[in-house]
Amino acid sequence: MPDPAELYDAILTGNAKKAEEVTKAALEANVNPSELLSKYMIPAMDEVGKRFECNEYFVPELLIAARAMKTSLQLLTPKLAAAGAKATGRVVIGTVQGDLHDIGKNLVASMLEGGGFEVVDLGVDVPAEKFIEAAQGKDGSIVALSALLTTTMTQMRNVIQALEAAGLREKTRVIIGGAPITQQYADEIGADGYSDNASAAVGLARKLVGTA
């Protein structure tokens, strides 16, 4: 059986095939899925994030690491749910209405999953009502909005206003990102946080958990 510690390297180097192989073998050998996640997978994604922040890794490395992480997570998720492992928090993520760009959003979603969050991915071109529906009844959720177009970033304000109108604003945190987004814009529309990359999005979400 491969050593479960090999999972760390497989994710760090973006080797999805190896990650799948080690995860399958570890689960067959009854290694605790929460242990796989907390000892090898999350630390590997944390390291990916650090390397990205100091310009050792770039977007392609992030994407392949995220893909390897996703491959393992897909195998692990049913076992984790069965074991009742508690997620760090819940994030509802989507690209706003009118916008079809999803590479950055997917990366943020994968990194958040890697960071232990339960992620509900609503996809692209998501109208405000869909975000509301997904946050309703789930107090403490973080709503994460992505936009890549200057013409669609204005939808972010609509989502915040719709949360207010639905009486959910106090119970929900809103984080935003995407190429045209800035901290100044986040402040202007009353979002709770902004980050310009997927790795920092995890730190941001961790900071906001429990503040809603």
Ligand code: B12
């Ligand atoms: C790939 C791409 C496309 C692909 C998208 C494929 C896909 N599945 O996503 C296709 C070809 C479909 C496309 C279409 C269009 N595109 Co385009 N596209 C791009 C391009 C080249 C790269 C975007 C990308 O994937 N970057 C890589 C990812 C990893 O980076 P990212 O998205 O910024 O995400 C990171 C951060 O921003 C942050 N982040 C992102 N989301 C979130 C969310 C949260 C909550 C947080 C915390 C952080 C966060 O973390 C991410 C990871 O680190 C950009 C150019 C650019 N440099 O941005 C143009 C660009 C965004 N597109 C542009 C345009 C104009 C269009 C079109 C209108 C073109 C046309 N005339 O049809 C259409 C619009 C379609 C639509 N309705 O959405 C313009 C936008 C101009 C503007 N200022 O509005 C750009 C800037 C190109 C340009 N320079 O003109 N596009």
